[in-house]
Amino acid sequence: MLRRLRLAKAQFPLSLATRDCAVSQHRPIASAVILWKNCVIFATFDSKNSVFKAISNRCYSSKSKDTNLFSDDKFDQRIPTSESIKSLKSTNISSKLIKNKEAKLLEDQKRKVSKQTKALKLIKAKFFEAQKLRESKQDTARNLKEAKFLEAQKLTKSKLLEAQKLRISKQTKALNIIQAKLLEDQKLRVSKKIKDLKLKKAKFIKALKIKTYKIAKAQKLKDAKFLRDQKLKLLKQAKAQKLKEAKQSKAQKLKEAKQAKAQKLKEAKFLRAQKLKDRLTKNIIKQRKKDELEKLKLQKKLTASKELVLPFFxxxxxxxxxxxxxxxxxxxxxxxxxxxxxxxxxxxxxxxxxxxxxxxxxxxxxxxxxxxxxxxxxxxxxxxxxxxxxxxxxxxxxxxxxxxxxxxxxxxxxxxxxxxVPKRPAGSYAMFVKDLKKSNLSELPNQNNDFIKYADCFKLYKELLNKND
Known part of the structure; x- marks a missing residue:
């Protein structure tokens, strides 16, 4: 089988291609070295069924740090140089120049395959005989394998259940996350609506303020006109009032002069009568003072001036x-x-x-x-x-x-x-209440009960007081 290798259509000043051969066990030997200049395409055999290894293509450039070299396949730089070198194993390159060589190689390979098939048939006959012997051994091994397989199957089932639980938990977490995102989106929508409403309210309030300001201005102008008219009316009324007051003051002064004369005459008469009364009242006051002094003397005699001293507790x-x-x-x-x-x-x-x-x-x-x-x-x-x-x-x-x-x-x-001295007893009603407290509620007296025995106690108290006196 041939593997056609295709390089990118780019020309470099110098290229080198080598192919190793695994003849010895320890070291590969280079079987061919091809050096060409400004070449684009070359071909190699498949390295799986052949003795030869894959071609290693190296591209050289006179520029340092050249970025236009091949970079499609794996690279393996083997020769250190001062210039930039990239090594790659080419995989898909076809060449028109070496098609004839590839055809010859294919024919040789077909012959080898026919020989190999004959050898394989002989090997298969021997293999079937050996296989029958092995089957008996394999039956016993299969039973053991089946037992192990069942155990492994149980383990896999348990693992699958655990994995399923983990999936369910992940799904629930994902659902919770989705719900949280939906709630956040709803909150954002609500917040946007609230902001819009606030803006509308602000605009409405501004419009109202402007209207009220205009109305207030118009009202102020009306009030100013009304105040001017009212001031003029008040000035006219004040002038008329001053004229009236001047006339009234003149008339009142005449009345006061007449009243003053009459008052002076009355006061002269009153002073004469008052002098007579004062003479009489002086004698009455002297008599009253004497009576009060006598009463104070009697009170001093009745009330003790010094406190009686009792023995201390x-x-x-x-x-x-x-x-x-x-x-x-x-x-x-x-x-x-x-x-x-x-x-x-x-x-x-x-x-x-x-x-x-x-x-x-x-x-x-x-x-x-x-x-x-x-x-x-x-x-x-x-x-x-x-x-x-x-x-x-x-x-x-x-x-x-x-x-x-x-x-x-x-x-x-x-x-x-x-x-x-014996203490004064309680009243008849209070004594009656005490007896009621001592007696049972079921044995309460009727309304027609006699209070004579309670009234007699006060008589006994008076008799005891008279005896002590």
Missing amino acids: PNSAFRLYTQDEFAKAKKDSLNSTHLLSSQKILTNISTNWKLISEAERMGYEQKYKLLKEQFTIGLYKWWDNVDKNLVKLENCRRRSINKIRKNKSKYKLPMLVDPR
Whole structure:
């Protein structure tokens, strides 16, 4: 078989073609070297079924870095030169000059093929005999291969399923991407529509502004004309008003002069009568001042000038503890007079009070109980020895002070009352409500219930008060 090699229609100043022959096992020997000048076409035999190798074509050029050399096939530069060289194995080149040589070579090749066919028939007969022996061995091998094939088939199926899953996942991803793109396109369209609407609105607003501006200008001109006309009218009215006011002022001055004369006469009469009244009122005022002084003296006698001093209520257990601890802390600290340090001490005492044991706390509570008992004994003695009239005067003084404090929104002073006196009982209705709370709801009394037993309690309270007096 011939392989026609065709070069590009380009002429170079110098070309070289070589073909190697694989005679020895180690090194190829060059069988032919062709050197030609300004040649375009040459031919070679096929290198598959021949001893000769493919022709290696080299093109030379006197120019350095020549870009017009052959570049269609693979290149293999073997000879290093200062000039640019490209080597290629030509594949599709036909030559008209060497057709006769190729025909002779084809005839020789056909003869060789006929000899080879005869030899092949003999080889086939021997091959079939050997093949029968091999078939028995191959059957056993086939069974093994089939088992392996089934296993491989299962693996391929599993791989195909995995590949199918991957394809489905890729398809879903692609669909999601497409949907995202569609949404983006929709958003862009909507944004474009919104922009168009905004532009339309802006244009409409500009047109409205221009219209309103023109209307405002026309209105201003009308207003200016109206104001001019109105100013002229006002000036005319002002002139007429001034004339009227001048006439009225003249008439009023005459009236005022007459009234002034009459007023002077009235005032002279009034002064005479007032002098007589003043003499009488002076005597009345003196008498009233005397009466007021007498009333003040009586009030001073009724209200006590000095406050009655009651025995003081004792301090609680916590206050007793704070007094003791504060005294100790003041002795220990250097800055005992500093305000901030005293506040810190009090905060520490309040925290320590919560952490005290029950035994220490009981000690302070017992002190408080003893002081309270002493206070009650002293209070009873004070009420036995005190004058009741002084107590009444003190209560009057406190009432008068409470009236003043009420206006100033201050707390009221309590009235002095003997603690041994029985307390006033609740009303009949209040006592009835207490009994209802104690009783069950199912046993509530009827409307015709008697309230006599509740009313008798107030009579007993009055009797006890009379006995104490």
